[in-house]
Amino acid sequence: MTSPRRPVDPVHAPTPQPGRVRLPRLPHAGTAGRALAVGVAVSVALAACTSEPSAPAGxxxxxxxxxxxxxxxxxxxxxxxxxxxxxxxxxxxxxxxxxxxxxxxxxxxxxxxxxxxxxxxxxxxxxxxxxxxxxxxxxxxxxxxxxxxxxxxxxxxxxxxxxxxxxGVAKPSLGTGPRWVLAIGSDARPGQPLERTRADVLQVIGTDGAGGGGVMGMARDLWVPLSTGGKGKINSAMVFGGPQAQLRTVRDVTGLPVEGYVVLGFTGFKKIVDDQGGIPIVIPKTVVASHAKNMVIKAGPQTLSGAQALAYARERKTLPDGDFGRSRHQGEVILAAAVKAKLAGPIAIPAALTSFSRVGKSNLSAEQILTFTAGLHQLSPLKVGRGVAKGAFGWAGQQSIVVLGAEARRLFAQFRDGNLS
Structure with a gap:
């Protein structure tokens, strides 16, 4: 039996090289494409961003x-x-x-x-x-x-x-040891499978079990060994082998025993954010989203709608550090959602998990997601950090890549306790 042919994208396909896989070609995305469902963890961490108040109990x-x-x-x-x-x-x-x-x-x-x-x-x-x-x-x-x-x-x-x-129970019971979950934003367009397109957002969310945690973005152009064989950009693993292959690739590259994944597309992301009343956030610097008809996201405190949050997290062309800056923005959105989640309280988790289940995918069991999400409510804002795994720019054939270097490896080592603060 022959294997199914993979779609090919002339923009992202590397020049064939020994021992390296050919990246898939996909139809040109246009303005609406390359949609980032940023911070799928947002939806998990939005797991508490419901406007429904928690009634007092005692x-x-x-x-x-x-x-x-x-x-x-x-x-x-x-x-x-x-x-x-x-x-x-x-x-x-x-x-x-x-x-x-x-x-x-x-x-x-x-x-x-x-x-x-x-x-x-x-x-x-x-x-x-x-x-x-x-x-x-x-x-x-x-x-x-x-x-x-x-x-x-x-x-x-x-x-x-x-x-x-x-x-008289002294400590919370929320699983064992440090925990990590991979949040994947799928580049799926209407009609395409959510789990077999490029992973344009890769964010590892971690908790140390002692009130600390972190959000680590992975630059999508990192050139790494893929769990499906050969080398390629890290975000291509999901095209070749689905989110399980993407998860294995991130585990191998970072050395972190990431527990599982959640996947969300851009339409689902916008719906969840809007359903939960937006994301309150402080924008450090005004951003003009060139891909979203020059939508302006102004600096300062505001509540982002689903479209605004997506635009802020997608933009890279107008940022001085490009894709690294975009990954940083994604981390900011995730942390802002986590703060809103903490304020809403754990009573809001079931409604948000139900909402996510209608538009997203995950390999995490109900026990895993429930205890992980509830653990976000135990985090101290002063003990949560963020970082971006990046490196020097290079070339693989005719395509620009990011070379994994010592700085990224130090970040992986720092995150081994589940804390980046």
């Missing part, structure tokens, strides 16, 4: 009888005195078990069960609020009660993480 002074609301449309009150508003009955029962000090051996992930093992049962009534959504078809929920947060995954509900200061 301890109640009384215990009520046991009732249930299987639809989750009203409040569910468990016999233990844990009242959960907005939860289906099985989820409410699970939350009740958490606060009553019951056995979670079969209804919690190993890390969450370990964190909750030494908890102190609640001594009074508990009032909690649940929000339920879905991630790629799997139910997810965030339940808040005062300063406590419980993260759960369905359909057979189990606790996968959270933090419970009211129960």
């Amino acid at each position: 301890r109640s002074g009384s215990t009520t009888g046991s009732t249930s609301d299987p639809t989750g449309s009203g409040a569910t009150t468990a016999a233990s005195g844990v009242r959960v508003s907005g939860a289906p009955a099985p989820l409410a029962a699970l939350v009740s078990t958490v606060y009553a000090g019951g056995d979670l051996t079969h209804t919690a992930s190993p890390t969450a069960a370990k964190a909750l093992q030494a908890r102190k049962p609640a001594t009074g009534g508990v009032q909690a609020i649940a929000k339920v959504g879905d991630w790629m078809g799997t139910p997810v929920a965030v339940v808040t009660a005062g300063d406590d947060v419980t993260l759960a995954v369905g359909p057979r509900w189990k606790v996968v993480g959270g933090w419970w200061p009211s129960l």
Whole structure:
């Protein structure tokens, strides 16, 4: 059986060289092309950029009888005195078990069960609020009660993480060790597959598990060994082998055990940003987006619409440092979205994950994305840094490339603890 022919792009195809793959050719993008769905992590980190306010929740002074609301449309009150508003009955029962000090051996992930093992049962009534959504078809929920947060995954509900200061649990349970996720912005045009076009945005989002983190952009013209074989620009790996190949390439180049990926196209990005009311940001310097009919994004504090955020993150021709500056702008958008997410609170996560699932793709499980996204709420703004993996300009045949050098390798080494601050 012969392999399917790859599309070819005369602009980006390198001169054939021994041991090097031929980059794909795609139809000319024009003004609307090369659309950057910047910061897919934005959508994950937008995972909290909803305008829906989180209602106050806390301890109640009384215990009520046991009732249930299987639809989750009203409040569910468990016999233990844990009242959960907005939860289906099985989820409410699970939350009740958490606060009553019951056995979670079969209804919690190993890390969450370990964190909750030494908890102190609640001594009074508990009032909690649940929000339920879905991630790629799997139910997810965030339940808040005062300063406590419980993260759960369905359909057979189990606790996968959270933090419970009211129960004497000292540290959050949000997975183990430093964690990284690759955010990919697809260059797909209408009618093209989201996961088999160039990755025009590559941002690695990391957390160190101790309140610190970082956002690292990868210059798309980095000339590196591809996981699909040979050498090429780093963003071509997704064309040849999909987002899994792009993920493997980034892992190999950086040496970071990146957990998984999220992929978003430019239309989906704009929709998510607009649905969530825009992204508040401080623009350091006015940018004229040459590719977007010279749209002007003025310096200073403002809230960017989806179209403005996309234009700001796409622009490179008018920037003095070109693609490096564009990658820096993408990092700025991601961090601005993360700040908005933190202000909205973890209760907003399920709605945003549901929104992303309608327009994006990911190989992360519901447990992985829920605990990673919730972890963004544990970050201290003073302990989050950003950087761009760049290098010197060079040539591969007739195309301009960026040569991976010592500066980028130092950045990779610095990021091995999940923190760039």
